[in-house]
Amino acid sequence: HIQRPRNKYLDVRRAYLAYSKLRKRRKSQTRMLTRRLLQLLEKLLDQLELLHSSYRNRLTLSSDYQRRFSVIQTVLEQGKNLFAGKKVSNRIVSIDRHYLRPIIRGKETKSVEFGAKVNNIQIDGISFIEHISFKAFNEGVRLKDCIHLQQQLTGVRVKALAADSIYANNANRKFCTKYHISTSFKRKGRAAKDEPLRKILRSELSRERATRLEGSFGTQKQHYSLARIKARNRKTEVLWIFFGIHTANAVCMIEKVEKKKRKAA
Missing domain, CATH: 1.20.1280 (Monooxygenase)
Incomplete structure (x- = not known):
């Protein structure tokens, strides 16, 4: 009753x-x-x-x-x-995946995206995750960390790099000039004496970045299940991303080894 x-x-x-x-x-x-x-x-x-x-x-x-x-x-x-008209920080957009935050991308088809944001570096076609977060972060301030990580992994000093235009801030430009690192950034200020050669180098770096790095994103999404991640919690989602990227790396490394064997033969 x-x-x-x-x-x-x-x-x-x-x-x-x-x-x-x-x-x-x-x-x-x-x-x-x-x-x-x-x-x-x-x-x-x-x-x-x-x-x-x-x-x-x-x-x-x-x-x-x-x-x-x-x-x-x-x-x-x-x-x-x-x-009530108050500002809300860390707004929850999904009950199951409460750790997600909206990331404003400014694209024509998707102005807002939801999911992990990854700061990725690539060395000779092999991709590495430098930083991953489910919140929006400015990857432009992480260029120094990317260079240090690359030097730790390879043991070779970085002499040239290609990066998105968001990395081309004054702090990164000064850092690269100090350590004599050639970049794909557009020139600022007065042209140097060897400007034609620098222009050719910038063009080659930009072309390599557009074909290799951007191409690897599409490959990982289409062929390694990163286009739509079906995980339901944070740990599984991070693991899913790592497996997708490093499986693509393994396939790329197999092709490199086989190519090296054919040349040796």
Whole structure:
């Protein structure tokens, strides 16, 4: 004889379906429906907490359930703050993958992307992950770390490098000039005496980067399951990315070894 918890789930669901079918939606309609959804979510969470407290001794809640419940509570708080016009940092965009953050890319087809962001370097066709994060970061400040990593892996001093234009800041230019590293960056300031030769070198470095590095991204996405990662947690997703990149590296290394054998023969 326990009274069934009452809520307006069906009413709000019907209102949402009617709203989603509208071609034009007024701001007042959107705000009214958002308020109803937030109120319904808050009431459902309160009812769940009441059940937890009433049957605490007879319930065994898994860690996944507790984590998911905590994430939904955080989503409710963030939704309330957004509705009130407040700024929300580290906004959750997925309940299952709560660690994801929107990354604004500025592309024509996808202005915003979700997933891991990888700072990648390539040495003779072999790719290495220098830094990976699920939050947006400025890879332009990581050029020095990339050079140090490359020198540690090969034991050879870097003499030339090709990189995206985001790396061409003043700090990186000064660093490369100090250690006599030729780059693919566009020239700033007065031209040197050997400018024609430097222009040819910059062109060759840019061409190699466009064909090798950018081409490897497409290969890894199309043939090594990195176009759509189906992992459901952070560790598995990172492992998926590492396996995809290093499997592509293994295939590339096999081709290099076979080519070297044919030349020796």
